[in-house]
Amino acid sequence: MSITIKLFASLREALGQSEFQLELGAIPVENEASSVINVASIKAALSARGSQWHDALNQPNLVHALNHKVVYLDAIVADGDELALFPPMTGG
Amino acid sequence: MSITIKLFASLREALGQSEFQLELGAIPVENEASSVINVASIKAALSARGSQWHDALNQPNLVHALNHKVVYLDAIVADGDELALFPPMTGG
Amino acid sequence: MTVSLQAEPIDVVAEYAALVGGAPGAAVATFTGYVRNHTGENPVGALELEHYPEMALRVLEELGQQAAERFGLLRWRIVHRFGVLPVSETIVWVGAMADHRGEAISACECMMDMLKTDAPFWKREQGPSGARWVASCESDGQRRARWERGERA
């Protein structure tokens, strides 16, 4: 039971990595009854890794993309998903 | 004392000519006091040439360009001017 | 001189290269109009384009200069053909270069909208049942009016 986390741009730089696996077993569930893990749960778990993580992941306007699609914090995360975190996009 | 008349597109076809000189001496002035000739005077004089001229020159949306600039009927016409008459433009 | 009236097909590659030059601005927009093989239900074999050369040059120059001022263009170019144009050939090309995409794209659209109603060209379509003058399009006047009223920028 794990997901892939991808980080891009300034977030990737701040945290010094671009991709890693995250075990879902250690993530506290949002709702004890349904044992659902969502994007907010993942962010909270990663933020607990230290102040660098906390600051980087709680910057305003951080974007979350689950399996290549932008989602809100309440999107449910399942085994094998790919969750990407990054600052607002600036292409074109 | 003459001006150049130019006709384009369907108007040119209907009247069978694309360009001719018009003597201003024979044109009735719009305002006897100031002896001013304007686009309306020219159109009236040409319309008097017969029903073909009358019909062609009094179609709705006819455009008048004096010296390469679109004008209204009250634009004053002077010796040497070029007055073009044509239907709405359809380029591009 | 940033306007050309020509009988020859428009070389869109050369026009683009000339517009952009060696040091392009950040944003380049272009529009090309081609001869359609139909108008509504009616097949079209070719388009005849009549024009009033002196006035067309003057109007297109003014249009381009107005667009350049309004949208802060670095460069612009308008090319319009006249004569008999076969199906699928170019009719008109406009290009605009600016510091930002909005300006470049809006300038192209504005130049085209103004050109349609203000530049002295007249189209006649040749088809199987003869030739007919193309009627002016009410929507063209409406599109032009949006720029006049400042509704579009």
Added chain:
Amino acid sequence: MTVSLQAEPIDVVAEYAALVGGAPGAAVATFTGYVRNHTGENPVGALELEHYPEMALRVLEELGQQAAERFGLLRWRIVHRFGVLPVSETIVWVGAMADHRGEAISACECMMDMLKTDAPFWKREQGPSGARWVASCESDGQRRARWERGERA
């Protein structure tokens, strides 16, 4: 496949020719974005473009398909680069072919506006005082919102 993500410079001539093909529609609009040599007061030596390849492909495909439906496009194409891009080189190219000019031009503008806020690319400018991430632009969000609200067509 009408989207390309590439490290190589965009061949605008080849892209245009491929978009238009042998039988062009009546209206073809294009937009090209280039690397500027400055941002405001700051000189820029080159642009680094980081991207998220799988998501970028998906987003650009969706963008193009949505624009094609909304504006009735006959064809469309989006090309976006990644990697290190020197000043004056191409960054992005979009092209749209339609039956009418309004649709082709609006589609280009819409694709660019959506791409700016929705496609996962991040710019970093290299300059004399080091490299810095480009901040997202509030006006880009506003331009995008006009299409969502149907204010622009």
